Amino acid sequence: MAKVLIAGESWMTTSTHVKGVDEFTVHSYVEGVGPLKDALEASGHEVIHMPAHKVPTDFPGSADALAAYDVVILSDIGANSIQLAPAVFERFEPGEDRLQALADWTRAGGGLVMIGGYLSFSGIHARGAFRNTAIADVLPVEMLAEDDRWELPAGKSAVVEVSGHPVLGAAGEEWPALLGYNRTVLKADAELVATLNGDPLIALSEQMKGRSAVFTSDCSPHWAPTAFCEDWDGYREIFDGIVRWVTRAI
Template identity: 70%
Template sequence: MGKKVLIAGESWMTTSTHVKGVDEFTVHSYVEGVGPLKDALISRGHDVVHMPAHLVPTQFPGSAEALSAYDVIVLSDIGANSIQLAPSVFDRFQAGEDRLVELRNWVHDGGALLMIGGYLSFSGFQARAAFRQTALADVLPVTMLAEDDRVETPGGMVPVVVDGTHPTVSASGTDWPALLGYNRVIAKDGVAVPATINGDPLVAAGTYGKGRSAVFTSDCSPHWAPPEFCEQWLGYTDLFDGLITWLSEE
């Protein structure tokens, strides 16, 4: 049976300046990277809601009731600031709920959380993702680094499946394409690490209270996930369906 999944993040806006002789003009564009992941999950019967990054500050669920509209919350390339700093706090200086505390408590009471890697996941680029000192550090099955945690592997790095029996990776097989980078993390004691990259956790899964949490420390779309991984590899859908299914099991 398909699950109700909220994917927060996986979009960005780009500004470029074009200089033509003595004249210049600025062009803005909006891009979504959620396509491969969303399509993969929908193909397995999951009900997927995408919340683009620019809507997260105003629309991310801020209570157990609102979070419980979903079976699994997925954070992908969206930093802690966007979730914590609602306009009422950042613009109007009003105390309100800490949505990462609410998310932590929801998982503890039986919810499910997946974090996918990227420049604004875990600690991230110049540590700007900044999840390490938030309540979410309690929930994740890994410990985050205090510094920029990105490991760029532009020559390609092939993951290693070390436990092909774990439900998160059992359907995707052991022959994975190379990835172009990931966030370095440290597995907590007692969690499952069925897949690694460069000796570091790539897939890690564990429990928190009555709930479950998991991570995929590389990306679900370019640039760390090249087309060979997110478009051409048949195991891509099996991998993320396996993660969502395991997370939402009761």
């Protein structure tokens, strides 16, 4: 089975409580990686989670560092967090181009996956900012220049475009509703497995010796409600299938 690095899927929240003339501020830390990590581990994969606040300092930036993994999953973590290491951003020193290294690693045989979120693809107010990076060349979809979020507050179910595709395992074709996704455009040489609202949901592509895949909705709430990511056996089938596809295990 695969050794998988998941980068992102955590956040910090600051809230101010005002009670009459008094106020105080509290902070919380949340990880949304649980459903994905649990599903992949239950399928036999080894999963290392790198929370968002550790990405600027710890994300691998060389072929040797990336060689420790079979699959890298980027989920709800913007390009700036990967590109701007403290030495570059705070001390103005040249450093590693970590997204270029990731693209090169993918072409050399690595498995790259991007999962949707407010800071995936182009993201909220286009702050995901992957469109003008080296990663754009090795994904199976083109990214929009603007805010690409498409909210589906009433919920909508995916449509399987390739019935019985091995990446779907035993997920079947009746999926619980999702609440949104990042809108993208399928590249001409990519394979479309499933759509949401007529746009790519699961897409796959060959990248020289490597492979890449996208799941343009979320792997955890809010776009992936508990009916999808916790209560449905197909969730594990899909993400195990994506990991096994990019590692050529299926």
